Amino acid sequence: MKIRKKITKTFVDSLPYPDKGQVFYWDADLMGFGVYVGTTSKTWFVEKRIDNKTKRLSLGKYPVLTAEQARTKAMEQLVKMSVGIDPVKEKREKKIKAVTLGEVFTAFLDARTLKPKTIRDYTGVMNNIYPDWQKLPITDITRDAVERRHKKIGEERGEAYANLGARTLRSVLNYAGAKYETGKGLSVLPENPVKRISQTRSWFKVERRTGHLKPHQLAAWFDAVLSIDNDTIRDYLIFVLLTGCRKDESAKLQWTDIDLTDASYILRDPKKHRPIQLPLSDYLADMLTTRKANSSSAFVFPGDGVRGYLVEPKRQLAKIIEKTELPFGMHDLRRTFVTIAESLDISSFAVKALVNHKQGDDVTSGYIQMNVERLRQPMQTITDFMLKSAGLKQSADVVPLKQNRG
Numbered sequence: 001m002k003i004r005k006k007i008t009k010t011f012v013d014s015l016p017y018p019d020k021g022q023v024f025y026w027d028a029d030l031m032g033f034g035v036y037v038g039t040t041s042k043t044w045f046v047e048k049r050i051d052n053k054t055k056r057l058s059l060g061k062y063p064v065l066t067a068e069q070a071r072t073k074a075m076e077q078l079v080k081m082s083v084g085i086d087p088v089k090e091k092r093e094k095k096i097k098a099v100t101l102g103e104v105f106t107a108f109l110d111a112r113t114l115k116p117k118t119i120r121d122y123t124g125v126m127n128n129i130y131p132d133w134q135k136l137p138i139t140d141i142t143r144d145a146v147e148r149r150h151k152k153i154g155e156e157r158g159e160a161y162a163n164l165g166a167r168t169l170r171s172v173l174n175y176a177g178a179k180y181e182t183g184k185g186l187s188v189l190p191e192n193p194v195k196r197i198s199q200t201r202s203w204f205k206v207e208r209r210t211g212h213l214k215p216h217q218l219a220a221w222f223d224a225v226l227s228i229d230n231d232t233i234r235d236y237l238i239f240v241l242l243t244g245c246r247k248d249e250s251a252k253l254q255w256t257d258i259d260l261t262d263a264s265y266i267l268r269d270p271k272k273h274r275p276i277q278l279p280l281s282d283y284l285a286d287m288l289t290t291r292k293a294n295s296s297s298a299f300v301f302p303g304d305g306v307r308g309y310l311v312e313p314k315r316q317l318a319k320i321i322e323k324t325e326l327p328f329g330m331h332d333l334r335r336t337f338v339t340i341a342e343s344l345d346i347s348s349f350a351v352k353a354l355v356n357h358k359q360g361d362d363v364t365s366g367y368i369q370m371n372v373e374r375l376r377q378p379m380q381t382i383t384d385f386m387l388k389s390a391g392l393k394q395s396a397d398v399v400p401l402k403q404n405r406g
Contacts, residue, residue: 004028007035009067012042032081033074035062044070048081057087093182101126101141102134104176111175117248122168129153129165138176138189143196150197159204166203170194211328212336213241215389220324222390228320233313235287236301237320240330242284242383244337244355247330251310253300260289264372267356276356279376281383341382350378 005011007027015025015037026034032048044059059065059073077087105126109119126134129149133141146169154162170192177189197203213221228234240250249267257266263285266277280288291300303310312330321327334355341351353375387393 002026007033007067007071012062012067015042027071030071030074030078032078033071035070044074046074046077046081046087048078050081050084050086055081055086055088057091093188096180096182096188097139098137099176099180099188100135101130101138101172104138104180105134105172107179108172108175111179125165125168126172128157129161130169138173138180141173141193143193146193147196147200147202150202154204160206163204163206166194166197211332212339213326213328213332215340215385217324217326218386218390221320221326221328222392224320224323228316230313230316231291232301232303232310233316235291236310236313237316237333238287239284239301241333241336242281242386243278243379244334244341246334246356247312251299251301251303251312253309254298255292255295255300256298258288258292258300260285260292262372263376277372278354278356279372279379281380283383283387337382340385341378344381344385346378346381350375354379354382 003024004026005028007025012035015023015035017037017039020039022036022038024034024036026032032046033044034047035042035044037043042062044062044065045056046059047054047056049055057077059070059077062070065073080087080090105122109122114122146166150162150166153165173189173192173194177187177192180188182188222238225234225237228237236250239245240247243250245267253265253267257268258280259265263280263282264277265280266275268275288300295302297308299309301310302308305311317328317330338351338355341354342348384393
């Protein structure tokens with residue numbers, strides 16, 4: 001049975017707090033308006049049936065909201081409800097539409113399994129390019145604003161960085177468009193504003209990096225690297241070049257990942273998030289055998305930092321570049337491996353497997369199984385050619401076929 005009383009300040013003040021649960025009181029004059037009393041608070045509400053369902057909306061707490069203010073607010077909501085507007089859904093939609101870019105970005109990171117470095121990179125881009133948008137509702141991010149920011153960053157910080165920022169923002173807002181919906185099941189972001197850059201063809205045309213060492217430059221490179229006093233850095237650079245392995249994956253290798261009996265190694269956390277076993281050439285197997293005999297660290301290439309493994313040796317790289325006059329970065333060594341492998345007419349399937357690249361979506365690649373033994377000869381062939389080019393091996397079984405074609 002509903003308790004109906006003329007709801008006034010005096011009446012609400014007189015209501016006792018129950019020991020448990022809530023007690024509801026309805027106004028005798030304004031149908032659907034009332035107050036419910038809990039163990040520690042008194043809350044105003046309105047209630048009405050919409051589409052054969054009872055909808056209740058809390059208006060605020062007493063005495064923050066007075067009886068007169070609550071009655072006025074109740075009449076406004078009851079008018080909306082009388083024409084079929086659901087205030088609960090309306091309130092939820094307002095909250096969803098008010099979600100900020102910073103809140104979405106946090107949810108975006110939480111929803112993914114990302115490496116710490118990837119998280120740092122994403123966070124750096126968002127904080128450096130969109131610092132003033134973090135508290136901005138995503139529904140207020142306009143296409144014009146995105147286009148202007150992209151152009152501004154391109155002029156001030158570089159075109160490649162501007163493209164990176166826009167792509168990152170596009171990913172975050174794509175996530176928002178899929179996650180946040182209105183009461184009608186529609187996306188709160190029906191169109192990603194970053195789409196404007198594609199529609200106006202405003203993406204900056206940034207040439208893809210193509211830096212790599214050519215065969216005739218390998219002698220100078222090896223000469224400089226082999227003269228390094230630090231054997232960890234020396235072996236690390238050679239390992240990256242002769243395997244095409246990513247710099248971070250190489251640095252994080254542990255001795256538990258190396259099988260010297262089988263002459264192979266395992267990448268525990270490669271880019272595709274699954275372990276992969278790859279072969280070691282004879283040169284690398286010998287090098288790692290020597291390293292292990294003199295190692296007291298769990299890491300193959302230990303470092304002095306808190307991480308325990310080697311961090312990119314930028315100072316040594318600078319010295320090698322100065323000595324050889326061959327400007328290169330760590331990823332150029334990976335690119336050198338792939339370029340030489342391709343020049344030796346090694347199958348593209350084998351090359352992709354050796355550097356852990358996606359094979360593609362064609363049917364044939366799905367049938368080909370590149371196990372460690374199938375990849376052993378291609379790996380050895382690439383090493384032999386590099387060492388022959390560097391003058392460290394008297395002969396190689398093969399020469400680059402594509403370079404000898406007239």
